[in-house]
Amino acid sequence: MVDIGTAQADIGVIGGSGFYSFLKDVTEVTVRTPYGPPSDALFLGELAGRRVAFLPRHGRGHHLPPHRVNYRANLWALRSVGVRQVLGPCAVGGLRQEYGPGTLLVPDQLVDRTKTRVQTFFDGEPLPDGVVPNVVHTTFADPYCPVGREAVVTAARGRGWEPVDGGTMVVIEGPRFSTRAESRWHAAQGWSVVGMTGHPEAVLARELGLCYTSAALVTDLDAGAGTGEGVSHQEVLRVFGENVGRLREVLLDVVGKLPAAHERDCLCARVHDGWELGIELP
Numbered sequence: 028m029v030d031i032g033t034a035q036a037d038i039g040v041i042g043g044s045g046f047y048s049f050l051k052d053v054t055e056v057t058v059r060t061p062y063g064p065p066s067d068a069l070f071l072g073e074l075a076g077r078r079v080a081f082l083p084r085h086g087r088g089h090h091l092p093p094h095r096v097n098y099r100a101n102l103w104a105l106r107s108v109g110v111r112q113v114l115g116p117c118a119v120g121g122l123r124q125e126y127g128p129g130t131l132l133v134p135d136q137l138v139d140r141t142k143t144r145v146q147t148f149f150d151g152e153p154l155p156d157g158v159v160p161n162v163v164h165t166t167f168a169d170p171y172c173p174v175g176r177e178a179v180v181t182a183a184r185g186r187g188w189e190p191v192d193g194g195t196m197v198v199i200e201g202p203r204f205s206t207r208a209e210s211r212w213h214a215a216q217g218w219s220v221v222g223m224t225g226h227p228e229a230v231l232a233r234e235l236g237l238c239y240t241s242a243a244l245v246t247d248l249d250a251g252a253g254t255g256e257g258v259s260h261q262e263v264l265r266v267f268g269e270n271v272g273r274l275r276e277v278l279l280d281v282v283g284k285l286p287a288a289h290e291r292d293c294l295c296a297r298v299h300d301g302w303e304l305g306i307e308l309p
């Protein structure tokens with residue numbers, strides 16, 4: 028284990044091994060949190076002149092289904108090593124015909140349809156050290172960092188990959204895919220894409236005063252929008268594999284463009300001004 032005092036990063040990327048396996052001089056850091064273990068060790072390295080911490084959301088063997096990811100531990104661990112801005116690439120299903128496989132959508136809204144996940148640090152439960160967090164109601168009208176969103180949209184365009192700028196991601200519990208009726212209902216609400224990991228990742232980042240930006244890669248047309256037998260995991264993996272290279276390039280460009288942590292001027296950094304949290308953020 029490496030002393031986290033010497034291993035710092037200010038940008039975090041929560042994604043699969045495709046995002047860090049090419050890095051040289053990676054330091055693997057195991058972080059303990061009051062909420063239990065994160066999905067994996069953090070992989071720290073340098074990218075575009077910045078210190079970046081990568082965390083495989085599902086663990087390096089992809090053994091954690093979306094509903095069993097310890098989202099609180101993941102965000103807490105990232106903040107513990109200095110991270111203040113988080114990029115959350117994820118695979119989603121398209122809810123409109125025009126959002127076919129290979130579409131990159133940078134959502135500006137989300138709808139939570141998860142069922143079993145702890146989605147707050149401020150739950151009144153004492154931490155292992157006996158400290159009890161206060162009741163805190165966090166502003167979440169705009170769940171994503173506007174600066175991060177702009178950086179992803181600009182970077183994608185710079186790579187010749189015109190993204191969908193804005194849209195609503197509905198997050199379902201999973202791990203199963205939607206029925207056709209559910210999918211049609213999601214689409215009828217005007218929602219854009221459906222995923223399984225975008226929540227509570229986004230709100231927990233906000234609760235820790237972190238900037239959080241989602242970059243949603245469409246891997247399939249969801250059951251209501253598509254034809255045939257419905258979404259298959261093999262198809263999702265195939266399309267993700269075909270696009271992971273250019274998604275990685277976009278994210279690398281984003282890393283170089285994000286402001287320094289102390290220069291952040293968005294709501295994310297100020298969301299708890301005036302609140303007594305009752306707990307010390309790492």
Ligand SMILES: [Zn+2]
Nearest residue numbers: 172238293295
């Ligand atoms: Zn922000």
